[in-house]
Amino acid sequence: MKKSSPALAVLAATAALGLAASPASAGGRHHPPSPPPAPVAGEVTTVADGLNSPLSFAVGRRGTLDVAQSFIGLLTRVTGGGEPEVLAAEPEGYGVAGVSRARGTTYYTAGIGAGTYNPETTIALLKSVDRDGNVETVADIAAYEFAENPDSINTYGFEEALPAECAAQLPPTLAPAPYTGLTDSNPVASLPSRDGVFVADAGMNALVLAGYDGSVSTVAVLPPIPFTVTAETAGAFGLPECIVGLTYSVEPVPTDVERGPDGALYVTALPGGLEGAAPGSVFRIDPATGVTELVAAGFFGATGLAVNDNGDIFVAELFGSRISVVPAGSDTPELFLEVNQPAALELRGDALYASVDALAGAAPTEPSTEEPPVAEPPAEPAPTAASIIRIELDNNCGRDHHHGGRHGHTGNGVRDGGEED
Template sequence: MLRSADPRRRARRTLLTLTAAIALVGSAVAPAQAHGGPGHPSTPKRIASGLDNPRQLTVTGSGDVYVAEAGTGGSDAASCLTGPEGDEVCLGTTGAVTRVTRKGWQSRVVSNLPSLAASDGSAAIGPSDVEWLGGKALAVLIGLGANPEVRDGMGAMGARLGTLQLAKVGSNRTWTLADLAAYEAKANPIHDPDSNPSSILRVGDKFLVTDAGGNDLVKLSWGRTSTVAVFDDQLVDAPPFLGLPPGTQIPAQAVPTAVVRGPDGAYYVSQLTGFPFPAGKANIFRVVPGHAPTVWASGLTNVTSLAFDSRGALYAVQLADNGLLAGPEDAPPMGSLVKVSRHGTHRVVAGDLVAPYGVAIRGRDAYVSTCSVCPGDGEVWRVSL
């Protein structure tokens, strides 16, 4: 757990201040700007609004979009505690899943999910991803962002943080499919125990999950959890405010954020990169079970989500195009949806996005969640590819 004397903690607190500032901009931010290629004029269309800290999303074959909302924490003072960053956060049941039908109807179809957040609803941790399983069944991933032991004493609701839940459309009851945080506490393949499940991929009768806190990719199969890949630190230049000699490098954790399956059958994993969240240092890893991860694409910044289109092209969401610590404290990070190139320049498909996070693709349309750290002001946009 980070301490106040640590400059990395101060930088992280800067990030939390920044996320609080995002909540102030809300729907006043201008619409996303598209950069369609020749023959592909594109005007992004907002299909959902009023979301509480929206994160990853998925789109079904029929065109329904499901988005995970991290929620706004709780308002009962008895449910507040000191969070992993030393700030007061409150546990509540404001996490949710919203569905937007192909006809444009928006409604919350699962509620009463765990959520931790600051008193203003910012810096939320809760539902981080959702996978449609068919019919009314959903798999909902719940984040944590801390040492698993912080759940001790938080009751039944707190025990669902850091887990994969089975949910049903129209019902607020869920069932625990796997406890990712407990697995991290036991296996802990790298660094101190820390779990923040961030993305889920269903493959047949198993699930693949990225744990941004544990810096690994894990597999859930028939009630068993195992490690598929571990992502090592990289050395990056120390930011000037640390006061270190010029040229000093420090380790930055990988922070894997999303997993998708490629047309070749391999898994592709994005990374946010840890402190100091440097621009241009985020990679996309190719993972083949039984082998060490390899860098498939590089030169990206703070990537949070991935999606392949039907032609095999890979798209990525950059949460902050210039790096999370690059902008002023009182302004939100601005990110983009990019088409990834293995050896060249990544092409911006939609830019000027306010804290974008998740992406899902159906046909020639991409669906992107934005204002991902905004309580009440999160949105989903449809972008033509």
């Protein structure tokens, strides 16, 4: 991610839709296929609490949770609602994210220095923990970014440089002139496959494949997101009037990756530098060709997703405090469940798991010397810690797709390397 607001900077500091075919009628006439009903949220239970910044997690056998407590650099395991067990601890200042599981191995990303654009201070690694607790580095993602810079093929920002008077009024998250992708690495999501682990990098604006031999290659670079500034948007977000009517090509900051029932990869993306004003998106990527297409937009902080076997796409909207669903065959998000600050989603069996209150207590502010204003207490106290909830699903026909889950085609002749673990 090259440009971001303070809210998104906090996040960065951490580390084809299926349609069910209908049979012909008895009269021999054929009817067009219709999608199955969208999933409906059922009973909600808390399965883990007392967590700090769980921006990524994976669900294993019998509901075991491997959780990245991103801001404090811990990868932990929660079993049966018990106390977290530390699987891996990174040095102070490091963030962890990108948790996935396959064949008894847990994968995660760890790093420091995102946003510095400096190869000397940026560390971004894909790591693994095996059944015996051995931690190893699988691939150096930052080294690949500084050597190759995949999104240098993209041009972001305004079509032309702004006059100096207008440029001086811009917030620091927006560039006054066009620019190409800069070198920055912040891997935030992973997905194991037979040939390696797919990694979504929020600094690189790309999806890469990290081979088990340590090699790294580009799968796809996400396309810039064009956004035309309206007077309404400028007024609501404090943008200068001089950019009203101009189009800004926003950086597509990937936040999660999952495999769909069609073998394609689905990726959520934040609009770097204009989150809130510009919508978040979901992209579909053919892993064999890298061809990328927009599936849906209109999300407020799209930080996690899950795809079921019908092709329904669940999206966590961190800044919108809701989980949305894009029903199979649709490009329009619908409300699935209102929850506070959802960050990551995983499907397992007939349930959707979500981390909620994900930023609670995770971003302390500097103490103020001013007297606090007198105000009525809130109706409900603000959460002091994050948790993971389990949401029973109705109308969720078909098995789930999740990190390191059941074997499934990746769309390039590769089968998922995962198993039930």
